[in-house]
Structure formats: C-alpha cells, structure tokens
Amino acid sequence: MIQHLISTIITYLLILLGVAFFTLLERKALGYFQIRKGPNKLGIMGIPQPLADALKLFTKEWVTPNFSNYFPFILTPTIMLILALSMWQLFPSFMLTSQMTLGMFLFLCISSLTVYTTLMAGWTSNSKYALLGAIRAMAQTISYEVTMTLIIMFYLFLTMEMDIVSVRMTNSPIWTITLFFPLSVMWLAVILAETNRAPFDFAEGESELVSGFNIEYGGAGFAFLFMAEYSNILMMSLMTSCLLTSTLIMSIPVAIIFLWARGSLPRYRYDLLMAMAWKSFLPFSLATLIALTPLLFYF
Amino acid sequence: MASAGGYTQDLPPQGGYGPIDWAKRIPKRLNGYAVFGGFIAVTAASWTIFIHRRRIEKRHELEVNDARIAVFPLYEAERHRMLLRLHRQNRDEERELMKNVPGWELGTFYGEPVYHNLRDRFHHVTLEELYAHSKWYDMYTKAFEKLEH
Numbered sequence: 001m002i003q004h005l006i007s008t009i010i011t012y013l014l015i016l017l018g019v020a021f022f023t024l025l026e027r028k029a030l031g032y033f034q035i036r037k038g039p040n041k042l043g044i045m046g047i048p049q050p051l052a053d054a055l056k057l058f059t060k061e062w063v064t065p066n067f068s069n070y071f072p073f074i075l076t077p078t079i080m081l082i083l084a085l086s087m088w089q090l091f092p093s094f095m096l097t098s099q100m101t102l103g104m105f106l107f108l109c110i111s112s113l114t115v116y117t118t119l120m121a122g123w124t125s126n127s128k129y130a131l132l133g134a135i136r137a138m139a140q141t142i143s144y145e146v147t148m149t150l151i152i153m154f155y156l157f158l159t160m161e162m163d164i165v166s167v168r169m170t171n172s173p174i175w176t177i178t179l180f181f182p183l184s185v186m187w188l189a190v191i192l193a194e195t196n197r198a199p200f201d202f203a204e205g206e207s208e209l210v211s212g213f214n215i216e217y218g219g220a221g222f223a224f225l226f227m228a229e230y231s232n233i234l235m236m237s238l239m240t241s242c243l244l245t246s247t248l249i250m251s252i253p254v255a256i257i258f259l260w261a262r263g264s265l266p267r268y269r270y271d272l273l274m275a276m277a278w279k280s281f282l283p284f285s286l287a288t289l290i291a292l293t294p295l296l297f298y299f
Numbered sequence: 300m301a302s303a304g305g306y307t308q309d310l311p312p313q314g315g316y317g318p319i320d321w322a323k324r325i326p327k328r329l330n331g332y333a334v335f336g337g338f339i340a341v342t343a344a345s346w347t348i349f350i351h352r353r354r355i356e357k358r359h360e361l362e363v364n365d366a367r368i369a370v371f372p373l374y375e376a377e378r379h380r381m382l383l384r385l386h387r388q389n390r391d392e393e394r395e396l397m398k399n400v401p402g403w404e405l406g407t408f409y410g411e412p413v414y415h416n417l418r419d420r421f422h423h424v425t426l427e428e429l430y431a432h433s434k435w436y437d438m439y440t441k442a443f444e445k446l447e448h
Contacts, residue, residue, distance in 0.1 A: 001443070158349075173352030178345035181338060295346065296353075 011088050019230040020050035026259050033263035060219035065125060068216065073124040077217065077224030080117040083110055084228035087235045092164045092242045103164035104156060107239065108149060111194070114232065115141045118196075118203065118213055121225070125216040133212030136270065137196050137203030143277040144193040150285040151187050154180075155243045157293045164242060171246035183288055184244055186281060188257065191236040193273070195229065198262035202270055233258055385429060386414075392432040 024039065024047070031038025039046035064073060087110050090103045100106060115138050122134020156162060158179070159170045170176060177184045193200040204212040214225045237254035241247065390405060397403045406414050416422045423429075430438035 173356075174345050174348045176349070178341055179349060180342060295350070 008089070011091060012085050015085065015088050015231055015234070016227065018234060019227050020054065022230055022234060022255065023053070023226075024050045025256075026262070029256070029259045030263050054223060057223040058220050062219050062221070065127065065216050067126040069124040069126065072120055073216075074221070076117055076120045076124060077221040077228070079120070080114070080228040081224045081231075083114055083117060084231040084235070086110060088231070090164050091238070092168045092248070094165065096165070099163060099165065102162045104152060104162045104167060107164070108152070111148075111232075112145060114228075115145075117228075121217070122213040125213075127216055129209045129211070130213050130215045133203050133209045133215070136209075137213055140193060140200065140202055140273060140277075141196065143274060144190050144281075147186070147277060147281040147285050148190045148194055150282070150289055151183060151190065152243070154183065154285070154289050154293065157289075157296060168242045168246060171244070175245045177244040180288060180292060183285065186285065187240065187244070188254075189276075190281065191240060192258065192261055193277070195232050195236055195258075197233065197258055199265035199268045200273055201262075201267065202273065382429075385433075389429070389432055 027049070028038040028046075039049040042049050042052055062074075064070060087107060090100065090107055092103075118137045118141070119134050122130045122132075122137075125131070155167065155170070155176060158176060159167045161167070192198075196203040202212075206212070209215070214222060217225055234251070234255060237251040237258065238248065240254045241249070241251035244250075394405060397405075404410065406412065412419075413428070414421060414424060426438055426442055430441070
C-alpha cells in the first residue's frame with residue numbers, strides 16, 4: 001500500500017511539473033511561430049516563468065460571480081484536476097506497482113467524465129458566454145469520443161487485452177502506426193478535437209465567446225482548469241505513443257504537434273466540425289474496424 | 300575631403316540588383332500512384348510481419364500456459380503444507396497460552412468448535428484467526444498477495 005501511495009504522489013508531482021513546463025514550451029514555441037521571442041526575462045532565459053505564473057494565480061483573490069451556483073462552481077476545477085490526474089494511474093511503465101487489467105476501459109470512462117466537468121463549469125457560472133462555450137465543447141467532445149472509442153477498439157483487437165502495458169507490448173514486433181496509416185492520422189485529429197485544442201478550440205472561441213466555459217474563473221480556479229487541460233493533452237500524447245508506437249519518447253513529438261497545430265492552423269467552422277465527426281470520421285473508422293479486424297481471425 | 304579609413308558608401312552591386320523574384324512557387328506535387336503504391340506496400344508488409352510475430356507469440360503463450368498447468372499441483376501442495384504448518388503452530392501457541400484456564404478445550408471457544416462445522420468437518424477460518432499468533436504484517440502480506448505480484 002505504501003508503495004502505491006508513494007508512486008502515486010511522485011507521479012502526480014512530476015505531472016504537475018511537466019504541465020508547468022509544457023506551458024512554457026507552448027509559449028516559447030508560439031513566440032517563435034509568430035517571429036517574436038516569448039517569455040525570456042525571468043531568471044535564466046525565462047525558465048522559471050511557469051512557477052511565477054502559478055504563484056501569481058494562486059495568490060489572486062478568489063472571485064465568484066453573484067449569481068453563480070456557489071458550491072458546484074468552486075467544486076468544478078477540483079473535479080476536473082482530479083479526473084485529469086487520476087488518468088495518470090495508467091502510466092504504461094514496465095515497472096508498475098500495480099497492474100490494471102482494464103486500463104483502456106478506465107481511460108475511456110475517465111475521459112468521458114471530463115465532459116461533465118466542462119458542462120458543470122459552464123452551467124454553474126450562470127453566464128451566457130460560459131454556457132454557450134460549455135454546450136459547444138460538450139457536443140464536440142461527445143461526438144469525437146465515438147470515433148476515438150472506435151479507433152481504440154481497432155488497436156484493442158490487435159492486442160485482445162485491455163491492459164495498457166499489453167497494448168504497448170503489441171507494438172513490439174512492428175509499430176502499429178504502419179498497419180493502417182490513415183487511421184493514425186484520423187486519431188491525431190480526434191485527439192485534437194477531444195482535448196478542445198486549436199484548430200478545434202470551440203470551447204475557447206475568444207472571437208465569439210470571450211473565453212468560453214472558463215470565463216468566470218480566475219486565480220486558483222483558472223489555474224486548476226488550465227492544469228487539467230494541459231495534463232489531458234500530455235495524457236493524450238502518451239496514449240498515442242502507447243497505441244501507435246512502442247516507445248513512450250514518441251509522446252514528445254505528438255505533444256509538439258499539438259503546439260504546431262495551434263501555431264499554424266486557423267479555427268475550423270463548427271458545423272464543418274460536426275459534419276466531419278459524423279459524416280466522415282465515424283463511417284471511416286467503422287469501415288476500418290469491420291474491414292481489417294477479420295484479418296486477425298483468418299490468419 | 301579625405302574619407303576616413305577606406306570608407307565606401309553602401310551601393311548596389313556592380314551591374315545593379317537582379318530582377319525581383321515575384322513568380323509564384325508551387326511545390327512539386329507527389330505522384331499520386333506512387334504515394335498510393337507506397338502506402339499499399341508499407342501496409343501489406345507490416346500486416347505480414349505483425350501476423351507472423353503474433354503467431355509466434357501465441358505459441359509462446361500456449362507453452363507458458365501449459366507449464367503453469369503442469370506446475371499447479373506442486374504449487375497447491377506447497378500452499379496446503381504451509382497452511383497445515385500454520386495450524387500446527389497455532390495449536391501449540393494456544394496450548395501454551397491457555398494452559399492455566401480451567402476447562403479450556405483446544406480448538407474450541409468455551410465448548411464451541413472453531414475449526415469444525417456442525418457436521419464435525421474442517422472449515423477454513425478467517426485470515427485474522429489464522430494469523431492470530433503471527434506478526435501482523437505476515438497477514439497483510441498474505442492478504443495483499445495478489446496485489447503485490
């Protein structure tokens with residue numbers, strides 16, 4: 001029990017640190033995408049910038065809107081962060097203190113629950129922008145979750161187990177990214193949509209909704225939402241490296257693709273986004289699943 | 300007026316600047332057939348390798364499973380032996396502990412049998428009962444045996 005506790009605490013601490021410095025990487029990368037320098041003043045080359053940001057956010061006054069539903073309003077960031085961190089229990093290391101037989105299932109469950117926290121954040125703020133942003137984010141996430149599940153199911157058919165380390169081990173003869181490359185490309189678009197990132201960041205939508213579902217949050221609440229979002233991004237890139245390639249180091253290029261997409265692509269149109277989910281991604285992933293999985297049973 | 304130290308004015312190169320490069324540059328398109336052919340080749344090769352490796356792994360799995368089945372009786376016998384030794388230790392401990400209690404019968408709690416049911420047959424006791432005279436962490440190791448491995 002003590003081992004589990006210690007390993008969990010260490011994992012969470014390292015993830016929070018990783019998230020902090022991933023935000024720094026994003027700000028730097030976006031800076032160079034836009035031919036400017038990004039944070040470079042604080043400390044040595046602006047490296048302690050995320051720590052200063054966190055300090056600022058956590059020392060700010062906690063402001064709640066007059067008409068917010070107070071208790072769920074303050075509970076939402078906490079739940080979001082807890083859900084985001086609890087996914088890291090699935091870290092597919094070969095030196096685990098415990099093995100989860102239904103790891104992929106847990107991943108699907110927790111990533112589905114994340115939608116509810118977005119809805120809670122939007123609804124409890126009692127603000128029109130927040131509600132609209134939450135509804136948009138919810139519809140988008142639910143639609144893309146269907147495709148995500150189907151793609152994961154294809155790779156689970158290769159493994160025939162739900163344990164995440166076994167899923168990773170399936171890649172050992174050959175990287176499963178080569179088994180059907182278009183599916184992998186689709187998976188990349190799906191994880192971008194699933195984490196509400198640019199070019200599919202309709203939850204933010206600052207040109208229409210100011211800041212989307214997190215508009216009423218400031219200080220520590222905003223910091224929690226932010227950390228949850230970035231933790232989800234890192235988790236998704238880890239999942240990608242685990243499903244498609246055998247090495248966890250491949251999660252770093254995937255995380256950088258998130259930044260690249262944000263730096264270079266304009267925001268998509270909402271109706272086109274939904275059409276893409278239901279009219280092209282869903283039929284394509286279903287067809288792939290039906291066409292390719294029988295190969296495993298014939299041979 | 301002498302110029303200071305070989306200073307030359309910034310001028311256009313000899314013969315003037317070259318023509319302004321204004322033409323649109325369209326990147327070279329890849330041949331569609333080549334891309335599609337390459338995709339088919341990579342996919343076919345990787346499926347072949349994957350299925351080949353998968354067969355070998357299935358065979359290994361089968362072998363390991365057979366080995367496990369073969370070893371299982373030995374493993375079970377060792378477990379039973381350990382259980383019996385524990386029971387014997389418990390009996391000795393209890394005899395030593397309760398020797399001054401009048402009317403105490405071994406293996407019973409004031410006449411009520413602990414290790415036997417109503418038909419006078421052995422039944423397993425709880426972990427706390429079994430490890431009553433052992434160190435507490437022995438019990439926890441046993442209880443979380445499945446978790447630790």
